[in-house]
Each structure stands twice: as structure tokens, then as C-alpha cells.
Amino acid sequence: MAILALLAVIVFSLKPSFNGEFTIPNTPADKAANLITEEFEGIASQSTLDIVVKAPDTETLESEEAQLKMKELLTEISKDSTVVRAVSPTELNNLNTDKTIGYAQVTFAVEADKVSEKTKEHILNSLNITRDAGIQTEIRGGDIIFSEIEFEGIYEVIGIGVAFIVLAITFGSFIAAGLPILIALLGLGISLLGIMIGAYFIDLNSISIILAAMLGLAVGIDYSLFIITRFKIELANGKTIMNAIALATGTAGSAVVFAGLTVIIGLLGLAVAQIPFLTLMGVSAAISILIAVLISIITLPAILAMFGHRLSPAKENRYLRKFTGKNKKTDYVNSNKWARLVTKHPILVSLVSIAFLAVLTIPFFHMNLGLPSDGTAKTTEMTERRAYDLLTEGYGEGFNSQLVVAAKVNEVTESTPQIVQEIAQEISGLKNIQTISPLIPGPSGKIFMIQIIPASSPDDVKTKDLVNVIRAKSEDTEKEHSIELLVTGTTAMNIDISQQLNDALPLFASLIVILAYILLVMVFRSLLVPLKAVLGFLLTLGATLGFMVFVVQDGHFIDLFGFPAQSPILAFLPVITIGILFGLAMDYEIFLVSKMREIYMHTGDSHKAILHGVRDSGGVVTAAALIMMAVFFGFMMNTDAMIKSIGMALAFGVFFDAFIVRMTIVPAVMTLMGKTAWYIPKWLDRILPNIDVEGESFMNKVENK
Template identity: 35%
Template sequence: MAELLYRLGRFSARRSWTVVVGWVVALAMAVGAFLAFGGTLTSSMSIPGTETERVNEQLTDELDGLGGATGTVVFQTEDGSAFTDAQESAIGDLLDGIAGLDGVEDVVDPFAAASDRADQEQQLADGAAQLDDAEAQIEAGTAQLDAAEQQLDAGQAQLDAAVAQAQADGTFAFAAGQFEAQQAELDQGRAQLDAQRAELEAGAAELPAQRAQLEDGQRLVDAASEIRTVSEDGSVATGAVMFEDDLFTLSDELKAEVAAELDGAGIDGVQVDYSTEIAASIDGLIGVGEVVGVVLALLVLVIMFRTLLPAVLPIVSSLVGVGVGVAGSMALSGVVDMSSVTPVLGVMLGLAVGIDYALFIINRHRRQLLAGMDLRESIALANGTSGNAVVFAGSTVLVALLALNVTGIPFLGVMGTVGAVCVLVAVLIAVTLTPALLGLIGIRVLNRRARAQVGHDAHARPELKPMKTGRALLRAALAIVALLIVAIPALSMRLGLPDGSSEAADSTQYRAYTAVADAFGAGQNGPLLVTVALPSSVADDDVVGVQADLAERLLEEDGVVAVAPVGVSDDRDFLAFQVVPVDGPSSESTEQLVHDLRALSPLDAGEAGVGVGEAAAVDGDLELGVAGQASGNIDISAKLAGVLPVYLALVVGLSLIILVLVFRSILVPLIATAGFVLSLFAAFGAVVAIFQWGWLGALFDVHDPGPVLNFAPIIIMGVLFGLAMDYQLFLVSGMREAWVHGVPARTAVVAGMRNGRAVVTAAAIIMVSVFGGFVFSHLTMVRPLGFGLAIGVLFDAFIVRMLLIPAVMHLLGESAWWLPKWLDRILPNVDVEGAALERTHPVHGAEPGGSADATGAPADAGDDARTAELEPEPTR
């Protein structure tokens, strides 16, 4: 590999313009492919097989229109007064217009909804009054019937007495016709009374059922009493836009179209804001913070190189690499589901590693020029040595990112793959475009003062002395204790997805969230959807009663403010309810409520109050399901938390294998991996302290602390692993190189540190600068990623690799390089630094077979048998 890279570097230096034009063409093709084939990015994350996704599919099947995403639109009067009729009419017209957009299922006009609710309550009140009137009328009618019946009884008694008198005095025959007529009249009157009484009794029999229906309706109204669309003072109103697609498939184009309608509303005296379901956008992958990070990286390079031209080269090459990698990846977004964070991660990684990898090669080239090497030979050798290390270092990052695919989480696998593509392009750029650019600028890679000292002995390094053992013990103890203390908050980490409260304070999402929370309660920012599958269909007349019983049962759960029915299936065996929690969707109480509601299933109908008595409407177990924003966040977070240990074990295992292969040691990989774990958990602790606990919130613009971004830990773990192995490679390989050439183990530690300390320090500062720029990104989900990576690199580079590892390596001494003989025989010889190539193309001032780069002085390969490990095998 080193020889191949040497030749590639020489070709690139000789054919500089060919290579440069080739990459420009590649960039143009990537951008063109993105413009031609790029599809929609989503701001939501979905994991197949979760409970929320199952319930959403069930909602779509049973209740068409309920499975789609719902965005909230908040209207506020600018002066705090109640809405005028004209303003209400304008809001209604605005929402009606949005309802006509393709992809919008329906809208909710807050004033129409409030009016409908008032009408419903009035109808219930009127119905109760009518029932009371009917009962009074029935009582009055019954009294009248009783009086009429008494009159009939008296008439019948008189007639019977008259008939008896006539029969006694023998006149009955003469008055028989008259008696029969009077009896017929009495019988007819009694029949009429019986019919009227039967009618009254039938009406009275219907009254209890009607009363029960009214009471059931009133119970539903009472259960939903806290759900309002217009505030009590009439100054805030919330509408809703219901989409056909769910949150995970909703297109940014449709959201942008809805947002444009709302932004252009122009209703006098009314401020219009909307929730993250509508406002989420990926416009602009790079903001001001990211640009500042790149500028800081350029400043570090200028300070290191002490001239502008070579400092610009890593920036230019990394920007080209980012353009090719990100645009090329986004060109596939039309056929691959890709989250909005995915290209941002590609930009973040492409910039950071692109600058660093170019830096390693340019720094090696500058040192060789100062030692007096020919320009093109120096470019080729730098590409074959440091470029070889760059390829290996990039490979570790690639492995870590591609390993995200084994988690079984689609969006995470896509993120890892796109990140890996961007890192791969950064490596290719480093070993091709960087040598080409170095060939173009020639000797100007050095400033004038450095050019005057080319080949002088001023660059020789002082004599090396190992550190003191007591100092090594102190450094190791301080590093370990400090990292463990910082890692303490990680023990209380909560995972979730950001809601409107996490957005920038001047954003429409944040204004909408706070307005709803202040006027209606935080829970209305993220209501839950609870479904109930009945064991059998219920009668049409029993539906309202069953809904009321279930609503009251759900209200009994802690943390529930209101419950409202939102749908019944055609077969009347599937019901859906909107459940409003006390707190917002990312709160601990809402998370607990979701768990509690799911724990109710299966729910006995009798326990729910809907299966009691011989004429029970429902008999059997009820299956409950929970969906909604909070539910989805919980499911995704739980899935990610479950794969986190598996991924950590995979990364640690890969780390051990790679490091054993590179350093041919058992203990060095173990302490390197332990150091990585320490820096990782310290990074987690810092992320929890800032974003979950709110420490230093004003500094990092964390105004409403919440759970940690649920996929941040696994992304930080993968990326930090790759970068930690990079720094381990560039520092400890120098120690091994010196030890192999006969330098005592403890002195070799100092040699390796002197050889790589400056460039690793600059590289780490650049990494921190680039990642740190994303801490203030306009995308909420990017901020914890940027901070976690920046602080992780800071801990790993400056505390673990430069303090802890050298101290432990000193304490271990010669035993650090112990390797069982059987393992030594089967391990291949991995010449990461290209030492064999360096011996065939020696730097001026170094003996063939020696290394001026590792120890600062040439070493003869024959001085120590350990040198044989670096000799290439003869060609067969």
C-alpha cells in the first residue's frame, strides 16, 4: 500500500492540473446528480416494528385519516385582546385555503371547533331540559288520566246502579237501548284512556335511555373539558393541519407549501406561528456557527504553518471532498429514505477528517523539505508514509460508521453509510488532490524564513529523556479521576427527540410551543392517541356509553388532563381517543404515562366499567395501543438504548483487533481501548450536563433542557472511536517505531510524543473547531451531535492520548510491547507508517534502514534485532 501511495503521490505531483480538473469534474457530476435525482429528506425517524408504528398502521386501516401527521397552527393577537369577527373570518379563510392543498387531509378551524363544542354543550343542556319537561308532562298527563279514569269509574257506577234499579222495577226493557248506548260511550272513553296511558307509559319507558345517552354525552364533554381551541381570554387560538402521510413519510415540499401559506397570511393584528411538524426544514446545511468553525480551523493551520498558502490547502481539499461526498449521497435520497441530519453528519465528518488528513500529509512534506529532500520526491514519500497512515486511520472510521448498519435501525444505517462515504472521499482527496495541490504551490509550502533554513541542522531534535515514574503515576491518576468525574452525569441519561421547546427562542416552533403551553397547558403540544380494540362489535346505541366509560377510565391514570373520542370504526369494534398529558411530549411524566397506558393492556371490560351487568355492552378483554409524538420518541429511544451496548461491544472488539494488528502488542490495545471508553463516557456525561440538566445553558443556547437526542450516543460512539484510533495511531506508532529501532521503551514514549504531538494537537484543535461550530447550528438535532463530538475529541486527544496513554506506557515499560510468540507468528506485518518505504527512499540526513522521523536521530537497522520486524518480505 505504501509503495502504491508513493507512486500515486508522484503521479499527482507531476500531473497536478489533471488531478485537480478530475476532482472538479467529479464535484460537478455529484452536484448535477443531486439536482437531477435528489429526493425528499425527512426530519423524522422511523424504526420498523415498534409499537407506535403498529398502532399507526392500525389507525390507518381502521380509521382512515387518523394515521397521518398533524401540525399545530397558533394564532395570537398582537395586543393581547380577544379576536375580532374580521380576524376570526380571515383565519377561517386561511385554513380553508390550506385544506385545498394536495396532501392535506383536513384542517381544524379553532373558532368553528369552539362554536361546535358550545353548540354540543347547549344541545346537551337543551336535551336535559326537554327531558325534564317531558317527565313533567308525563306526570301531568298521568294525573289527568287518573282523574278521567275516576270520572269514568263514577259514571260506570251510576250506570250500573241505574241498570239495577230498572231491572228491579221492571222498566229495564224499555230503557235497554239507552243503557247500551251509555255503556258503549263509557267503554269508548275507557279505551281512549287506556291508549293514552299506554302512550304515556311508552314515553316514560324511553326517558331513562334518553337520560342515559344524555348523561353519557355529558360525561364525554366533561372528560374533554380541558381541551380547548380558543383560550379563556380569547387572545390565543390553535388550529390544526392534518396531513394524509404520517410524520415519517411527510414531504418537506408539502410542509414548505403549508408554511409559505401561513407566513404569507398577513392578518392584521394577528401573529401566526406553527409547530415543528410544519416548520421542520433542512434549508442550508451550513450556518454561521459552522463557518466560524472552519475559520478557526484555518487560523490554527496558519499558526502552525506560519504562512497562508499551505494553510488554505486542507480547507480547499476538504470542501471539495464534502461537496463530492454529500452531494453524491444526497443524489440517492430519491430512492433511499434519508433523514435531514444525514447530510449534516456528512458535512461535519467530511470537513473535520478532510482537513486533518490533508494536514498530516502536508506536515510530513514540510518536514522533509526542511531536511533537504527534493520537492516531488518529498510529496511522493509523504503520500506513501503519512498517506498510508491516513488510509489506515480512515479505514478505522469507515469500519466504525459502516458498523452502524448492524444495529438493524434503517435511518441509523443510512447515516453511517453516508458518513462513511464522506470519509472515504476525504481519504481519496487526501492522497490525490493534496499531492496535486502541493505540486502546484511548490516550495511556497514553506515560508521565506523556513526556505532559508532548508537542509540546516537547526531542525535536529534535542536528546530524549524519559519522564519520571512519579510524574507518570500522577498524570495517569489525574486523567482517570477527571474523566470519571465528568462521566458521572451519564448515569442519569434520558434519550428522546427534541420538541418545540428545544428550538431557538426566536423560531416559530418555539413561539408556537410556548404559546400553547401558556394558554392551554404543555400537554396539548403533544397529545397521545390511545386505541381500544374491542372483543366484539357494540350496538350503535351503546357506542357513546362505551366511549364515556373508557374515557373516564383513562382519566383515572396519573398525568392525564383530558380525554376526547376521535373515531369509531365502521364495525364499531375499534375506538380511538385523544389523551392530553399534563406535561410536554419530552417530559418524564409523559414518558411514564405512555408506559402506564401500555401496561393496562389487556384491560378487562368489567374493570373499565363497560362490561358490568347482564346486558353489558362489552364482554372480554380490551386491547389498548398508544401512538403519538411522545410514544414514537419513547419507542425509538428504547430501541436505540437496546442496541447501544451491542454496538459498544462491537466497536471495542474491532478496536482490540485493529490495535493488536498495528502495534503487535496485547497491553497497548487494552489501554488504548480503555482510554477510548473513558473519553466516550466523559463525553456522554458532558452532553447530559449541558443538554439534559441545563448546565451552562446560556452559553450553549439551551433554554429548555430535555432528554438527550436519542441517536446522538451511538453516532458519537462510532465517530469518536474512529478518531480516537487515528490519534492513537499517529502518537503510539511513533513510540513503537522508536522502540523497534533500539530506543528504550520509556524513552521511546517521549520520542513518539515529540514526533506526533504538534500535528495531533493541531489536528485535534481543528476537529474541535469544526465540530464545535455545529453546536450552534440552526438544526436542533445537530447541536448535541456537534457538542458531543467536539468535547469527545477534546477529552480523547488531550487527556487520554497525550496524558493518560504516555503515562501508562511509561509505567508498563518494556512489557507494553509483549506479545505471545504464537500470536506474533500468525499476525501479518502491518507497516502503517510506511517505514519500509522510508528506508528505500530515505530523507536527507537519515541512514538507509534508519528513521529520522521517529526519534529525531537516525538509527541503524542492524543495531537491534527488533528492526527486522519492519523489513519487508522479499519478493517472490
């Protein structure tokens, strides 16, 4: 509590801020933007926003009243000291064909991130001048952000409420149910405040802290659940409170540390992609996991020492079972019904479950990655989205996906302007181009800027194809005229970021799969069990991403899930999903199968081991998964499309992995493999380190004493 208070004081004194940008240095679009910035230095130091207007019904923007109101609006906006100029739609001559839609342009003397909140508030208040006159008025801010990503606390509270209900059912006690949530919130507060302090020194994306909050809350509750569950079991075994705490920390606490490390490894593995904002997102989330682990094994035992006497021991044959194999009722008849069903029909259960996940995976193969635009990420309640829709209505879909081509001349001659003009003429003849602007020569004479409006939207594959065609054409112009064509603009930058993330996906996925296999071989001392676990993870991943494509990209049930519009899959979502689900999937696998291994090592009966593993650990895995899903569903209810996508992918990913892969496919396949599941060459068994995940050696020492 003292650390939490100290961090809060530091945060309030520093007042850190986050940005909403996703940038990758040294992409083709980034290099082109830097080139234009150097050439047109005066323009680059300024920022602009568009004020999009639509005339009332039966009127046009050329009417006298509309002109007067627009002039009054721009005059009021110009009173801000940072505004250099404000030009009306008629002065810019940009009214659409029927003169009902146009946009004014406001130029600031400062860069976008330097535009103050006071200035933004002044502009928003000024819009009432035209709005009160019946003229729809919206803002397209570009890099100037008016609608920030923010928590919508009510939905997260609902998720926590559902988690509380699951815990109350699991523990049969409201006091025990509230304890994991309080512990998780304490850890979450410390981690988020720590990340905020880091944001003062490092340029951190606003999604980073939301992802950290999402994971920190979910795993914080789960890790406390594991330890309190073991604590209650030890109380039921007749241990004193202090001894029960020690045993719970030495066994379940060890499992929590191992589980946390697997998730942290997956998150830190995001650095493999060598994308700065993605690396920082992984580090931020890893910090929240680390704090959750530390709070669970340090603070939770202390609190149990104070309030443990108020928690009742675990009840036999209800929601929780003993982790040891010493219960007399451990035969086939008394094993749970689900385990009996799965092991009785292993072939049918395996085929149906695998087929279901395989069908869900099919849409994955036409996945299109991208970053959200104002048309897909924002709701109609946000002014940027309404401005986007007005511009689309007035000028076509491509107006919001403008491209900037910089023609870089390596050898300047007298004929250079004419050659560049001819190249621009050739570009204008390409498919999917709506309009192209006249050449804008730079002061040095070595850079010429061309602005292009495609015929397709920013998220359309055709726009991506156009960017690639222009870049491919650059190879010809370099050979013939020593002129390089560089494409930039927000749309081109998003395309480059998506492509780099897409290129990093196979490498990252391969490393995660290899790491998971090696880790599980050491834990289970088997070759086939880890192989089954990794293949199960791949099924989970394919089904999760396929389901996301089916809903978000293909547009099925988007209204049901509350997405603003069809859109490409969030470019960094697959990488984040792999990193996070890897850790969670391995956690569930270890909690479930380690019990099976323990029973098999004692009895040599593989069938009995499966039944006991599902019976003894299945309840805890089920509760943990339901809690994870509840928290992720809470974030999925957020109106921001990015937060919604991440929450949805993780919620359904946990569902597929915990309930279909681990609780269904795993026991079914283990039944089919029989004793061969635990095969390992003797030479390999001798050299492998002994990883005691659940503190079995610790328990043996206790029993010997």
C-alpha cells in the same frame, strides 16, 4: 474538478430533497399508527395543521374584531386548492379558560409530505391578516415542516478560519495552510453532491448530509495535514519534490488510509443497531470519509507536484519534528517540556486526569434519551416554537404530548362498546392524565380510538411512564376481554425510537470496544497497550456523554452554549458519538504510540520511546485535534438544537480524547508500565498479521536502495 462539475449538473437536474423525520418501522407506536391508518382510511390520507392565536392584551378572542379577522384569515387560506376546510377556534370550541388563546385547524386533501412550498408560502403570508390586527398568530404544522434544518454558513466559515490559523502556525506558511482546506473542500463537494444524488432514490434524513459535511470537512483537513507535514519533512531531508511526494504518500498516506478505514468501520458499525435512518446516516458519513481519503492520496500528491516548490521544508526544532529517530538531539534534555512533566510525575498526572474524566462521567448515569420537540429543538424565532409556547400557556404542558390509544378488539360482541368504554374510564383514572376524549369507533367495529392529553410535556419522563403503564394494562385487558391497547402519536413514536436506540447502545459499544482491542493488538503487537487505549476511549466516551447530560439535560450553562431549552439527550447521539469518536481516538492513539513503538524496537528503552513519541508525533496530533475542534465548534454554533448537540459532543469528545487521554494519560500510564507495556506471548506474535500503518517497511526498502 471534472467529477465535481458532473455531479453538480446531475444534482441540479434531479433536484433531490431530504426529510426531517426519524422513524423506525415495526415499533409498537408504528404498528398502532398503521392500524389506525387502515381503519380510518379517509382521515389518514389527509393532513392537518393548527393555527394558534392569542388575543391582544386586555381583549379576548370572542371579541367582534377578533372573530372577523379570524374569519378573514381562514377564508384567505381556504383559497388554496389543496385546503379541504378551515375551522375557527370558536367553531371547535377550544378556547382556553380566559378565552385569550385558541387554535384553528386547517385540513388538506393531501398527505403532509405532499403539501407544496407554494401552499406553505400562501399560508405564511396570510397570517399577516391577524398579526396586523395585534393577534399573535403562529403555526403548529405537525408533519408539515415550515422551519427546515439548514446550514448557517457563517459559523462553519468561522470554524474553517480557525482551522486555517492552526495550519498557518503549524506549517509557518499561508500557502501550505490553505492547501489542506482547499483539498478538504474539494472532497466535501464531491461527497455531498454524491449523497444528494442518493437522496433522490432513497428517503434520507436531512441530518445525514449535515453529519457527512461535519466529518468530511474535519477529516479532510486533517488527512491533508498529515501528508503535507511528511512532505515538508522529506524536503528538509534533502529529497527532491517528486521523491518527497512519493515518500509522503507511501508513509503518511498509508497512515491516512488506515485512519480513514477505522472511522469508516465505526460509522458502518451503526448498522448493528438495525435502525434504518441511523444506518443511512452512518453510510452517508462514511462516504464523506472515503472521498476525503481518496482525495488525500490521489489529488493532493498531484497538486503537490504542481505547487510543491512553493512550500518551504520543515524547520528543525519548531512546530514539526522528524518522524524517524535519527535526529542527534534526541536525549532527555531536548525532549519537549510536556513530555518531561508527564513522565516525571506519572502517578499524580494519571490520577488527576482520570479523576477529572470520571467526575464528568457521573451525570451519564441518569441520562434520558429522547427526540427533540418544537419546545426544545426550535428557537423563539421559529413559528413552531412560538406556537408550542402558546399552547403550553393556554392548555398546559401536556397539550403538546397528546397520545392516541387504539383499542383493538379480537372478538366483537354486543357488549364490546360498553367494555371499551369501561376500559377508557379506567385509563382516565391513571396518574398524569389531564383529559381524555370520548371513544371514536372505527367503521369495522373492531377498532376504537381514544385521544389522551397527559399532564406532562413530551420530554418529561412521566409521559414515558404513562405510555408504559397503558401498554402494561393491555396485558390485563387482553386476558380478560381480548382487547389490546396500542399507544401511538408523535410522542409515543419518539419514545419508542429512543428506547430502541437505548437498547442498541450496549451491543454497539461492546462490538466497538472489542474491535478496537483486536485492531490495536495487531498494530502494536502488545496486550497491555491496546487495553490502555480501549480504557482511555471509554473514559473519553463517559466524560463526553456525561458533559452533554450536565449541560443539555440538566440545564447547566445552556444559555452559554445557546440551547433553546433543557431537553433529553438526542436519542441517536450516544450511538453516533461512539461510532465517530472510536475512529478518531484510534487515529490519535496510532499516530502517537506507533512512534513510541518504533523507538522502543530500535533502542529497547521504553522511557526514551515515550519522550520521542510525544515530541515527534505530539505536535501533529495536537494540530489535528485543534482543527477537528474548530470545525465541530463551527457546527455547534448552529441554532438548530440537533446540529448543535452533535457538534458539541464531537468537539468536546475530541478535546477530552486528544489532550487529556492521548497526550496526558497515555504517556503517564506508559511510563508506569515500562517495558511490560510491550509484552506479547511469542505464539501470538507469530500468528498476528503485520500491519504497517506508517509505511516503515517501505522506508526500509528506500533506505536499502
